[in-house]
Amino acid sequence: MTWNNPLIPQRADPQISRVDGRYWFTASVPSYDAIEIRSADSIAGLATATPQVIWRKHDSGPMSFHVWAPELHRIAGRWYVYFAASERDDIWKLRMYVLECEGDDPLRDAWLERGQIATPEEGFSLDATPFEHHGKRYLCWAQKSPPTESNLYIAELANPWTLKTEPVVIARPDLAWERIGFCVNEGPAVLKRNGRVFIAYSAAATDANYCMGLLWADENADLLDPTSWSKSPVPVFKTDESVSQFGPGHNSFTTTPDGQTDLLVYHARNYRDIVGDPLNDPNRHTRVQAFGWRVDGFPDFGTPVADGPYSI
Incomplete structure (x- = not known):
């Protein structure tokens, strides 16, 4: 398999999944005003696949500004998109929302707004990702509490857009490189x-300091018990100036078609210096590379690869 890195320019917060023999891609668009998805039968094919806009921001009120970090998931035979959005008149009133596809073809069928994922402590929240484990479905996300810190929360889901249990904090930015x-x-x-x-996550500001950390829990542990989770004391994936890759993060995972090789999907810039607010710099590009496993069973993400052709 060969593709070019960056795979897709100007797409931050990328998510690639493999469902029904095809790759599906979504990410934040630079204008932060819509959700688009694309599909292909190969990683390389995603680069030239036609993106389809499935939803656009509202003109005012909730979901009218800062449409961020969509994720496309197939749950119990239905397609869902999780994303965050704020309000034009309150641009940091960021909340999590869910769309459900009314048919089987997420590129062509209509999408229904299922509404906001309500959390007991109403506040700045984003980056919702659902997952199944031992017959239960969970949601993990980031939320500010106290207002100056973005922590990782987890809860069990009653349905794809409703929490079943009280959220618990499983990680706080308490290490120097996260702050x-x-x-x-x-x-x-x-x-x-x-x-x-394992839960990979991102830390620090969205410039060259952005990097990935790692949490883990035993598969038989209570995932809703904060003491079940451990955190790597050092970043597991970070800037590599030698190959001009800066601020790698906001990752997702997929595999090669045969399932034998794990792939890390992430964004990064190829320069350090940014003029103005990093959020307004559109050049966080989507990149994909293989990673392996250490003898102790932990992932070894290595370092970001240089721009150019990439083969595995």
Whole structure:
């Protein structure tokens, strides 16, 4: 398999999944005003696949600004998109929302707004990702509480857009590298392997300091018990100036078609210096590379690869 990195320019917060023999891609668009998805039978094919806009922001009120980090999931035979959005008149009133496809073809069929994912502590929240484990479905997301820190929460789901249990905090930005620019744990992505549930996440400001951390719990542990989770004391994927890759993060996971090789999907810039607010710089590009596993059963993400052709 060969593709070019960056795979898709100017697409931040990328998510690639493999469903029914095809790859599906979605990400934040630079204008932060719509949700688009695309599909192909190969990773390389996603680069040239036609993106289909499935939803656009409202003109005012909820879901009218800052449409961020969509994720496309197939749950119990239905397609759902999880995303965050704020309000034109209150641009940091960010909340999590869910869309449900009314048919079987997410590129062509209509989408229904299922509404906001309500959390007991109403506040800045984003990056919702659902996952199944031992017959239960969970949601992990980032939420500010207290107002200056973005923590990772988890809860069981009653249905794809409704929490069943009280959310609990499983990670706070309490390490120095998570507190550069902003105090942030966000962008969780779940990986289950080798008797553990792993959650990769992103930390720090969205510039060259952005990087990935890692949480893990035993697969038989109570995932709703904060003490079940451990955190890597150091970043597991970070800027590599030697190959001009800066601020890698907000990742997702997929595999090669045969399922034998794990793939890390992430965004990064190819330059350090940013003029103005990093959020307004559109050049966080989608990248994909293979990763392996250490003898102790933990993922080894390596370092970001340079721009150009990439083969595995």
